[in-house]
Amino acid sequence: MTAQLFLLLVQACGWTVFISVISIVLGLLLGTVVSAAMLSSSRSLALAGRIFVSFFRGSPLLVQLLLIYNLLPMLGLNVPSMVAAIVGLSLCTAAYQAENLRGGFASVPAGLLEAADMLGLSPFQQFWRIRAPIALRMTLPALANESIMILKASSLVSVVGVVELTRMAQDLSASTFIPLPLFAAAAFIYLVINGIVALGFKKAENSFRWGIKA
Amino acid sequence: MNPASTAPAPAISVRGLSKRFGQTEVLHGIDLDIEAGRVTCLIGPSGSGKSTFLRCMAFLEEATTGTILVNGEPLGFAQDESGQRVRLSPQRIREVRSQVGMCFQQFNLWPHMTALGNVSEALKTVRKLSRAEAEERAMAQLKKVGLEARADFYPSQLSGGQQQRVAIARALALEPKIMLFDEPTSSLDPELTGEVLNVMRSLAADGMTMVVVSHEIGFAASVANRIAFLDHGRLLLNGTPEDVFGKPRHARLDQFLDTYLDRGAAMLV
Amino acid sequence: MSKRIFLKSMATAVVALAAVSAFAQSGQDALERVKKAGVLKVGTETAFAPFDFIDKGEHVGFNVDMYHEIAKEMGVKLEWVLLPWEGVFPGLESGKFDIVAGPATVTKERMLRYRFTPPIADSTVALLKRKGDSSVMKASDVGGKAVGVGKASAQLTQIKAYSETLATKVDVREYPGNNEAYADLAAGRIAAVCNSLTNIAFVAQQRPDTFEVVLPPFGVKAYSAFVGRKDADYAKLMDAVQATMLKIKGDGRMAAMQKKWFGQAFDTPDMVNTPNL
Amino acid sequence: MTFDINLIYSLGPTLLRATGVTLMVWLGATLVAIVLGFFVAFGRRYGPRALDAALRVYVEVIRGTPFLIQLFLLYYGGPFIGLVLDPVPAGLIGLAIYGGAYFSEIFRAGFESVPTGHIEAGVCLGLDQGQIVRRILIPEMTTLVMPPIVNMMIVLLKETAVLSVVTVPELTFQISAIGSEKYAFVEAMFLLACFYWGLVELCGTLGRAAEARFSRLRLTR
Numbered sequence: 001m002t003a004q005l006f007l008l009l010v011q012a013c014g015w016t017v018f019i020s021v022i023s024i025v026l027g028l029l030l031g032t033v034v035s036a037a038m039l040s041s042s043r044s045l046a047l048a049g050r051i052f053v054s055f056f057r058g059s060p061l062l063v064q065l066l067l068i069y070n071l072l073p074m075l076g077l078n079v080p081s082m083v084a085a086i087v088g089l090s091l092c093t094a095a096y097q098a099e100n101l102r103g104g105f106a107s108v109p110a111g112l113l114e115a116a117d118m119l120g121l122s123p124f125q126q127f128w129r130i131r132a133p134i135a136l137r138m139t140l141p142a143l144a145n146e147s148i149m150i151l152k153a154s155s156l157v158s159v160v161g162v163v164e165l166t167r168m169a170q171d172l173s174a175s176t177f178i179p180l181p182l183f184a185a186a187a188f189i190y191l192v193i194n195g196i197v198a199l200g201f202k203k204a205e206n207s208f209r210w211g212i213k214a
Numbered sequence: 215m216n217p218a219s220t221a222p223a224p225a226i227s228v229r230g231l232s233k234r235f236g237q238t239e240v241l242h243g244i245d246l247d248i249e250a251g252r253v254t255c256l257i258g259p260s261g262s263g264k265s266t267f268l269r270c271m272a273f274l275e276e277a278t279t280g281t282i283l284v285n286g287e288p289l290g291f292a293q294d295e296s297g298q299r300v301r302l303s304p305q306r307i308r309e310v311r312s313q314v315g316m317c318f319q320q321f322n323l324w325p326h327m328t329a330l331g332n333v334s335e336a337l338k339t340v341r342k343l344s345r346a347e348a349e350e351r352a353m354a355q356l357k358k359v360g361l362e363a364r365a366d367f368y369p370s371q372l373s374g375g376q377q378q379r380v381a382i383a384r385a386l387a388l389e390p391k392i393m394l395f396d397e398p399t400s401s402l403d404p405e406l407t408g409e410v411l412n413v414m415r416s417l418a419a420d421g422m423t424m425v426v427v428s429h430e431i432g433f434a435a436s437v438a439n440r441i442a443f444l445d446h447g448r449l450l451l452n453g454t455p456e457d458v459f460g461k462p463r464h465a466r467l468d469q470f471l472d473t474y475l476d477r478g479a480a481m482l483v
Numbered sequence: 484m485s486k487r488i489f490l491k492s493m494a495t496a497v498v499a500l501a502a503v504s505a506f507a508q509s510g511q512d513a514l515e516r517v518k519k520a521g522v523l524k525v526g527t528e529t530a531f532a533p534f535d536f537i538d539k540g541e542h543v544g545f546n547v548d549m550y551h552e553i554a555k556e557m558g559v560k561l562e563w564v565l566l567p568w569e570g571v572f573p574g575l576e577s578g579k580f581d582i583v584a585g586p587a588t589v590t591k592e593r594m595l596r597y598r599f600t601p602p603i604a605d606s607t608v609a610l611l612k613r614k615g616d617s618s619v620m621k622a623s624d625v626g627g628k629a630v631g632v633g634k635a636s637a638q639l640t641q642i643k644a645y646s647e648t649l650a651t652k653v654d655v656r657e658y659p660g661n662n663e664a665y666a667d668l669a670a671g672r673i674a675a676v677c678n679s680l681t682n683i684a685f686v687a688q689q690r691p692d693t694f695e696v697v698l699p700p701f702g703v704k705a706y707s708a709f710v711g712r713k714d715a716d717y718a719k720l721m722d723a724v725q726a727t728m729l730k731i732k733g734d735g736r737m738a739a740m741q742k743k744w745f746g747q748a749f750d751t752p753d754m755v756n757t758p759n760l
Numbered sequence: 761m762t763f764d765i766n767l768i769y770s771l772g773p774t775l776l777r778a779t780g781v782t783l784m785v786w787l788g789a790t791l792v793a794i795v796l797g798f799f800v801a802f803g804r805r806y807g808p809r810a811l812d813a814a815l816r817v818y819v820e821v822i823r824g825t826p827f828l829i830q831l832f833l834l835y836y837g838g839p840f841i842g843l844v845l846d847p848v849p850a851g852l853i854g855l856a857i858y859g860g861a862y863f864s865e866i867f868r869a870g871f872e873s874v875p876t877g878h879i880e881a882g883v884c885l886g887l888d889q890g891q892i893v894r895r896i897l898i899p900e901m902t903t904l905v906m907p908p909i910v911n912m913m914i915v916l917l918k919e920t921a922v923l924s925v926v927t928v929p930e931l932t933f934q935i936s937a938i939g940s941e942k943y944a945f946v947e948a949m950f951l952l953a954c955f956y957w958g959l960v961e962l963c964g965t966l967g968r969a970a971e972a973r974f975s976r977l978r979l980t981r
Contacts, residue, residue, distance in 0.1 A: 008540050057914070058960035060921055060932075063953040066570060070577035081564075111322035114274055115381075118316045119336035119388060120308050129339060133326050152826040159570040163529075166826060167567065170662070171537040174530030177690045179666050180837045187825040187833070194824035210326050211368030569936060576946055634927075635937040659924050659933060663836070670839035 005172055006185055012168035013189050019082075019162065020151045023089035027150070028143070030090060031097030032132070038102055049098070056095035061156050064088050069160040085157035093150050100142040104135035137208050144201035148194045165189060223286065225250040225392050225423040226271055231280030233266055233447075240266050241447045243280070248392070253424045255434035258444035259470050264427045267444065268396050271425065272316045273307060284310050285391065315385030319397040321377040323369040329356060329380045330365040333387050341388070355383040359413050375406030379413055386417075393417065395426040431471070435459060443467055513712075514719035517581055523554050526564040526574050527584035530662060533685040533744045535565075535584060545744040546584040546709075549603060549728075552736055556727045568660070575712060581720060586707040588637035588679070590760040598713045598721050601728045602706035604741065605749040608641045609700040610675040611668065611683040614693055619674055622701040627651035628674035631664035637760050641702040642677040669693055679707065681745050688746075703759040706751055729753055771934075771951075778934035779955065785848065785930060786920050789855035790913055796856060797863025802893075804864070805871050815864070822861035828922050830858060835926040851923040851930075859916050866908045870901030910967030914960050921956070931955055 037049035056064065065088040072079050079087065108131050116126045136143075158167030169186040173179035224247035233241040240263045248254050248271075256264040269275040271282060273290045279299070282289040289310050294300050302310075323332050330352050337348035356362045359379040369377055378398055385393060395414065399407040411433050418424060418437055428434060434441060434455065441458040443451035445466050451458050458467070517523050527535045527546060535544045542563060554561040564580045575583050588606045589599050610630070612619045619625060626649035632639045634657040646653035656673055658664040664676045665686060676683065680700050687694045711721045731737050738748035800819065804812045822830065831854040838845060845853065874897055882892045924933035935951050 004539065008537075011540075054961065054964075055957065058957040058964075059953045060918060060956050062569075062921075063949050063956075066573050066949050067953075069570070070573045070579065073577050073579065109320075109322070111318055111320050112324055115316075115318065115322035115324070115384075116336075117274070118272060118311070118314070119384070120312055120340040121336060125339050129335065130324055134324075137326065148823065155826050155828065158567050161564055161566050161570070161574075163565065166828065168537075169829075170567075171529045174662050175532045175536035175538055175689070177662075177665055177686055177693070179662065180833065180840070183829050183832050184837075187829045190826060190829070191821060191824040195820075198820075198824075208326070211371040212325070573946055573949060634933070656927065658927055659936070663925060663927070666832075666836040670836050670844075672839065672844065 005176070005182065008172060009165060009168055009182070009185055009189060012163055013165040013193065015162055016151065016154050016164040016166075017193060019085050019089060019157060019164065020147070020154045022086050023093055023154070024143075024147050024150055026086070026090040027093035027097050027146075030094035031101055034094055034098035035101040035105060038098065039105060053095045053098055056092050057099070061088070061092050061153055062159055064092060065156060065160050081161035084160040085154075085162045088160070089150060089154060089157060092153070093146060096146050096149070097143070100139045100146065101135060104139035104142075105131060107138060108134045137210075140201065140205050140208070144198060144205075147197055147201070151194055151197065152190065223250065224248055224283075225285060226425070227283040227286075228271070229281050229283075231267070231270060231277045231282065233263075233270060233275060234278045239278075239447065241270070241277075244444075244449050246442060246449060246452065248423065248425055249440065250391075250423050251421045252439040253418045253426065253437055254440045254442060255438040256425065256427045256442050256444060257429075257431065257434060257470075259473070262444040263447040264444045265396055268394055268425060268427050272314055272394050273311055274316075284313055312388065313391045314394060315388060315390030315392070316394045317378065317381050317385055317396065317398050319400050321369070321374070321381045321401075323377055323381055323384070325369050328366050328368055329361060329372065329383075332369070332380055333384045336384070336388055352383070352387055355387045356380070358386070359383045360409075373406060374402045375409045378402065378410045382410075382413055382417075392423045392425070395424065395428070397427050397429065399428070399430060443470075445470070511716065512719055513581055513717045514723055517557075517559060517720060521559050522562050523550075523557065523559045523582070524562045524564055524580035525550050525582055525584050526566060526571050526580040528568045528571055529565050530567070530660075531585070531682070532689075533681065534586060545603070545740055546586070548740045548743070549731070549737070550584060552731050552740075553724060553727050556730060557723060575710075581711070581717075582724065583710040586709050588705050588707045588760065589755045589758045590637050590640075591758055593710075594758070596713070597710045598717075599755065600709040600711065600721070600724055601732065601753055602708040602751040602755055603728075603737065604679075604681050604707050604745065605751060606637070606679040606681065606705045606707040607700045608638050608677055608702045608705070609680040609683060610677055610697040611665070611686060611694050612675045612697050613668060613671070614691070614695045616674070616695075619697055622697060622699070623649060624697075625649075625653050625675050627654070629654040629656055629672065630675045630677050631656045631658050631667055631673040632677045633657070633661050633664065634659055637705060638677050638679065640760055641705070645702055665694070679705075681707075684746065705758065705760055706755050708755065725754075774934055775931070775951075775955070778929060778931045779959075781848075781928065782917075782920050782930040782959070785851055785855065785923060785928060786917050789852050789859060789920075790916055792852070792856035793859030793916070794863050794909070796860030797865075798867050800860060800864035801867035801871060804868065819861045819864055822858055823865075827854075827858050827919050828925060830854060831922060831926055847923075847927045850926050851920075851928040854926075855916060855919065855923070858919065859912065862912050862915075863909070866905050866912065867901075869908075870905040871897065873904050874900045906967075906971045910964070910971065913967065914963055917959060917963055918956060921952075 034049050034052055037045045038053070040046055040049075065084065068088045068091075069079065069081070069084040072084075112130055112134070113126050116130050121129065154164055155166035158164060163171065165186055169179075169182045173182045176182070226248035228244055228246045228248075231241060231244045232239060244267065256268060258264045266275055270277045271289075273282075276290060281291065281293070287310050288302065290307055291299050291301055324335070327335060330349060333355055334345075334348040334352035337343045337351055338345060341348070343351070353362060353365060356365055359382055361376060361379055361383070364372060364376060364380075369380070372380065382398075398414070399410050402410065407430070411430065414424070414426070414433075415437055426434070426438070438455055441451070441453065441455050442449060443458060443464070443466075450466055451464055463471075529535050529537050529542055531544075533544055534546045535542065537543075542565065550561055562580075564574060566574055571583055571585075574580060586603055587593060587599075589602065593599075610619065610622055610625060619628070622645070626646075630642060630653050632642050632655060639655070639657065642653060642655055646655065656664075656667075658667065661676070661678055661682065664673070664678075667673050668676050675697065680696070683694075683696055687696045709724075711717060711724065728737075732751075732753070741748045800815050804815050831851070834843075834854050834857075835845065835847070835850045838850070878896055878900065879892055882896045887895065920930055921932040923930050924936065927933065932952065935948050935955070
C-alpha cells in the first residue's frame with residue numbers, strides 16, 4: 001500500500017462526496033413532494049406516492065441504476081454516467097426521505113396549524129412557515145442517518161460508470177492484488193467522511209434546539 | 215351610538231346551528247347572540263359540545279346546518295337567493311374570520327419561533343408589515359400581557375401561564391373585534407391560572423367582546439356578563455350569571471355544579 | 484401495498500420492457516453510425532489485468548493497445564466506457580457502446596447470444612497456488628483439495644471436467660469473481676485458483692512473494708475474444724472489426740502486443756467457430 | 761435487446777433454493793442482530809462509562825463504513841488473524857454485527873423514552889434487574905421501536921445481496937450466475953428486481969401487521 005495508491009483513493013472519494021451531496025439535496029426536495037403526495041387527499045396522488053416509495057425502497061439500487069442507465073437510452077434519452085448516477089441515487093433516497101418526512105409532517109400537532117389558520121396564514125404560508133420547519137427539525141436525525149446511508153450506498157454508482165471510492169479500491173486491488181490494505185484504507189476514508197457528516201448534523205441539531213434541552 | 219337602543223347589535227349571531235360528526239349529532243339547533251363588548255361564558259359538562267360550538271364560531275369546524283353572522287356578515291356559509299346554503303370563497307372566509315381571534319387550551323405556540331416571533335409572524339406574513347414595524351407592534355402586545363422581558367424566549371423556555379399570555383398577545387396583535395377562548399386555563403397548574411385570568415379580566419375591562427369556554431366557574435361568575443349552559447349539544451340556559459346561577463337552579467345545572475366543580479367554586483355561586 | 488397492486492405493477496413493468504426491446508430492434512446500421520460519428524465506443528471492466536486495469540490511475544492493458552490499433556485502422560477515434568462486469572452487457576444491449584473488450588472465453592452457450600471477434604489470446608487454464616506450497620507441484624496434485632474458480636465461468640467447466648479424470652475429486656469452490664478467489668487463496672481457505680494462464684501469470688508476476696503459477700496448464704484448448712452483438716444492424720460493424728483484427732494479426736502487431744502484456748505470443752486461430760467448451 | 765423468458769422458468773429450482781438461503785441467513789442474522797443490539801444499547805445506557813465508550817466505537821465504525829468492505833475484511837482478512845469462517849457463518853456473523861450496530865441505536869432511543877420514574881417504581885416494588893427489563897423496559901418501548909425495527913429488517917434483507925461476495929449461495933449470487941454463464945444479464949437484472957421487491961413488500965406487509973398487533977396489545981392491556 002503506497003502513498004500513490006492512497007492518493008488515488010482520496011481522489012476517487014471526491015466523486016463519492018460530490019454525487020452523494022447532490023443526491024441528498026435533490027432527494028430532500030423530491031422527498032418533500034412525494035410525502036406531500038402521500039398525505040394528499042387525492043387517492044390517485046397518494047397511491048402514486050406509495051408506489052414510488054415501494055419500488056425505490058423495495059428493489060436493489062443496483063438494478064435501479066442499471067434501469068436508468070440502460071432503459072432510458074432505448075426510449076431515446078441518452079443519459080451520461082454522472083447524470084444516471086445522480087438521478088438513480090436521488091430517486092432512491094427520495095423514497096426513504098419521503099417516508100421520514102411523512103412521519104415528520106404527521107407529527108406536527110394540528111393545533112399549530114389551526115392557530116396559523118386563525119391568524120389568516122394561507123395554506124402555502126402554513127406549509128412553509130410552520131409545518132415544514134418543524135417537520136424538518138423533527139426528522140433531522142433521520143436525515144443524518146440517511147445521508148450516511150447514501151454516502152455508503154453511492155459505492156453502487158460504479159455500475160453506471162462512475163469510478164468512486166469503492167470501485168477504485170476494487171480496481172486497484174485487481175491490478176496490485178493486495179485487496180486487504182486497499183479495502184481497509186477505503187473503510188478508513190468512509191469513516192472520516194461520515195464522521196464529518198455526523199458532526200455537521202449534530203451542530204445543525206444544536207443550533208436549531210429552540211430552547212429545548214438535549 | 216344610539217343611547218335609545220338597549221340591546222346593541224350582536225357581535226356574533228348564531229341561528230339553527232347543528233353539527234354532526236359522521237352519524238353522531240353533537241350540536242342540535244343552537245340559537246345564540248353574542249353581545250358586543252360583553253363577556254359570554256360557555257359552560258357545561260365534558261362532551262356537551264361547548265368546545266365544538268366555539269370552534270364553529272371560529273370556523274375551525276364547519277357547521278352542518280345553520281348560519282353564523284359575525285358583525286352581520288355570514289361566516290363560511292351564506293344563503294343564496296333560492297335559500298340554498300352555499301360555501302363562501304376562501305378569500306371571503308378569511309376576511310370575515312380576521313375579526314375573530316382565538317386562544318387554545320394547548321396554547322399552540324409555534325415551537326420554532328421566539329415569543330416575539332410568534333406574535334409578529336402574522337403581522338409580517340398576513341398584514342405584510344415591515345419586520346421592524348411588525349416587531350414594534352408585537353412588542354407592544356407583549357408589554358400588555360407583561361412579557362416584554364421574555365420576548366426572545368422560545369415557548370419551551372416559558373411556563374404554561376406565560377405561554378398562554380404570549381398566545382393571547384399573538385391573537386390580539388391582529389386587532390380582532392372578538393376573542394374566543396377555548397378552556398384557556400385547563401392545562402395550567404393552579405398557581406398559573408391567575409396570571410392568565412388577570413390578563414383576560416383586563417381585556418374584558420377594556421371592552422373586548424369575549425366568548426370563553428371554561429371550567430373556571432369563579433371567573434365566569436365574577437367576570438362574565440352572560441352565561442350559556444350547554445348539555446348534550448343543546449343550549450339549556452342563557453342569561454346573566456345571577457339568572458343562571460341564582461336559585462332556583464335548573465336541575466341539570468345543579469347536577470353539573472355538584473359533579474364537575476370543586477366545592478370552593480361552588481360556594482362562590 | 485396490496486398484493487394485487489404489486490402484481491399489476493409487475494405486469495406493467497414486463498409490458499414496458501417488451502415494448503422497449505421491440506423499439507430497440509429497429510436501429511440505424513451500427514457501422515454507419517460509428518463512421519458518421521467518427522467514434523468507436525468500447526465497454527469494458529478495469530478489474531481484469533492484464534487485459535484492462537488501472538495502473539498509476541491510468542487505464543492500461545492489452546485491450547487498450549489492441550483497440551487503439553483497431554480504431555486507427557478503421558479511421559475512427561476510440562472512446563472507453565468503463566463499467567463493472569455486471570454493467571457491461573446491459574450497456575452493450577442498450578447501445579451505450581458498440582462492442583465489448585473484456586475479453587471472454589469463447590463457449591458454445593455464449594455464441595448463442597453474442598458474436599465473438601477473432602481470438603486475442605489462448606485462454607487455456609492453469610492453477611495459481613500460494614508461494615512455496617510444496618503440496619501442489621503439478622495440476623493433478625489438487626485432487627482432494629479445495630480449488631477456487633469464478634462462478635459460472637468457462638474455467639469452472641474446465642476444472643470440473645479435469646476433476647473427473649483424477650482419482651480423488653477436486654473440491655471446487657465457486658466465487659463471484661476471480662479477485663475474491665485470489666483473496667481467499669492468500670487467506671488460505673483454498674489450495675489453488677483455476678483461471679486462464681494469461682491472468683494468473685500476471686497475478687504471480689505482481690505478487691511474486693505471495694503467489695506462484697503451477698505449470699503446465701491443463702484442460703482443453705480454449706481461446707478468449709472480444710464480444711459484440713448478433714443483431715443484423717451490427718453485422719457490418721462486426722465484419723469490419725473482424726477484418727481489421729485479422730489484418731493486425733497478420734502483420735505481426737498482435738503478436739508484439741501479446742509479448743508485451745503476456746510475456747509470450749500465442750498461436751491463435753483466425754476464428755473459433757466450434758469451441759471445445 | 762434480447763429477453764429470454766424461458767431462461768427464467770428453467771432456473772426455478774435453483775431460485776427456490778437461493779430464496780431459501782436468503783431468507784434463512786436474513787432471519788438468522790436479524791435475530792442475532794436484534795439481541796446483540798439490545799445488549800449493546802443496554803450496556804451503553806446502564807453499564808460503566810468505559811463500556812459505553814468501547815461500544816460507541818463499535819457502533820460508529822460499523823455505521824460509518826460500507827457493509828461490503830466490512831464483510832470483505834471479515835472473510836478474506838479474518839484468516840490472517842486466525843479467524844477462519846465458512847461462507848454462510850461469515851455472512852451470518854457479518855450481517856449480525858452490521859445490523860446490531862443499527863438496532864442498538866433504535867433500542868437506545870427506546871430506552872430513553874422510558875421515564876426513569878417507571879424503573880424507580882419497579883425498584884421500589886422489589887423487582888430484580890431482569891424483571892425490570894422484561895416487565896417494564898421491553899413492554900414500554902415496544903410500540904416506539906417496532907416501526908424502525910421493521911425498517912431496519914428491510915434494509916438488512918436488501919443487504920443480504922452483498923453476501924454473494926463471500927460466496928454465500930443466496931439470490932444475488934445465483935441470479936447473477938445466469939448472467940455470467942449464459943450472458944443473459946438483462947434477464948438477471950429483471951429477476952433481481954422482482955425477487956427483492958417481492959420479498960421486501962412481503963416483509964413490509966408482515967411488519968405492519970405485527971406493528972398493528974403490538975399496538976393493539978398495548979391498548980388492551
